[in-house]
Amino acid sequence: MTVRGSVNSKVTVFEQHPDDGVSLRRKICILSLSDIANDPRVRRQGDALHIAGWSVVGVGLPNPTEDRPPWSILSQVLPTKSSYNKFGERLRQYPAVRWSRKQVARIFHVLASLKVRIQPEHGISAYWAWYWPWPHVRQIYDLATSITADVWLANDWVMLPVAARLAKERGGMYAYDTHELATDEYQERLRWRLIRRPFVKVIEGHFIRGAQHVSCVSHGIAVRLQELYELQRTPLVIRNIPKYSAAAFRPTGNNIRVLYHGIIAPKRGLEQAIESVPAWRRDFSFTIRGIGTANYMTSIQDRIDKLRLQGRVQIVPPVPMTELVRAAMPFDIGLFALPAHSLHNMFALPNKFFEYIMAGLALCISDLPEMTNLLRAYNLGTIIARVDPDAIATAINSVDSKAIEVFKRNSLKAALELNWENESQKMVRAYESEFKHAK
DSSP: OEEEEEEOSSEEEEEEEOTTOOOOOOEEEEEESSOGGGOHHHHHHHHHHHHTTOEEEEEESOOOSOOOOSSEEEEEOOOOOOHHHHHHHHHTTSTTOOOOHHHHHHHHHHHHHHHHHHOGGGHHHHHHHHTTTOHHHHHHHHHHTTSOOSEEEEESGGGHHHHHHHHHHHOSEEEEEESSOGGGTTTTOHHIIIIIHHHHHHHHHHHHTTOSEEEESSHHHHHHHHHHHTOSSOOEEOOOOOOOOOOOOOOOOSSEEEEEESOOOTTSSHHHHHHHGGGSOTTEEEEEEOOOOHHHHHHHHHHHHHTTOTTTEEEEOOOOGGGHHHHHTTOSEEEEOOOOOSHHHHTOOOHHHHHHHHTTOEEEEEOOHHHHHHHHHHTOEEEESSSSHHHHHHHHHTOOHHHHHHHHHHHHHHHTTSSHHHHHHHHHHHHHHHHHHHO
8 A cells, every 4th residue: 555645735635545456445534623643532543444444534634744644634724714804804994993803703702602591492503603613614624525425523522513514415424522521621711611611512412412423532421421412322432542552661760750741731730740849759850741832831841940840840842642652661650630620620531541551651640530440440550639739749759669660560561451452443343333334
């Protein structure tokens, strides 16, 4: 099989060309508001289905890297003007009005939110004014109309209306895979609860019932979705587990290295973790790897400098998602101090939890049910009782080199079961079953 790429200023397409001339009989279009090649879950979806014999095409945001899968990815950047922009341009014709694009978008959100709250029975019609003007949503839809598919797979709620519309217009069925508990994702933010949440619930609730197949990342989310929308079937749980990568056991040295990798953003316990380091034993060091906004990265570095932790805490550049496990292998402990401020976090079962296991690390995690249950089942590490500096330091200091090595060996054993090669079979079997039933 050969892989060929073509690039121009508008569209980037990487396609597979079977050399044996055999036509692949099933086709799935994966829709994601992300850089698909570097989105761990979406990338693994495409890889698994491609290996299983499906013709796969992903439609998402532009990818600036060259780390491409052996299946098609379409991305598009167009100078499309949204309804927000057009409305704003009309307003700015008047000298007294000096509203930014962001302010105009907020006005749309507020007005549409009021409509949903005042007239719930008309909620789904309100999403037209609020949802479709998003430029990236329109661009992904427009690009996807150039192809046909047996299955349109929406990744997260924002792609659900796109998948449903494409299935109606282009044929085939649509499926839904949610990476988050969408209705509680930003529950700690009052403005989000008042303005955005009504639309998330309206859109997800309306379209999830028409999906031929629904999946999510944890048991807690599956149960919550079934209760919230009265689904006939419990969504299938497909966990965020990386591909198997053989790692050798590495004895713990004199310097015990603690790692956080992932998105560097507020509400992920990073501030508390950094503030806990002065209370760590002197043989521990802390490395933070990932991406974040410039302002937040600066604030994190300022916090490190203020606490005079330059020799013990460092921020290092991100690596491609396909290199995350390998890059984690030299460390000893994987840390994730996620606050329990919402159901979304309570049910979290993130990529990094399984990536730490695959890299053969001991774990130090928040006491959240989905992660805690697995940690205890495989005896993988220690639990943070609450997300504050004292509790994080207590959890870190509770383990010595001998205990860490036990946990590391257990992670290597767990990785033989907790890998994408095993987990993906549930997804492949589900789509094969739905496809045969539809035929």
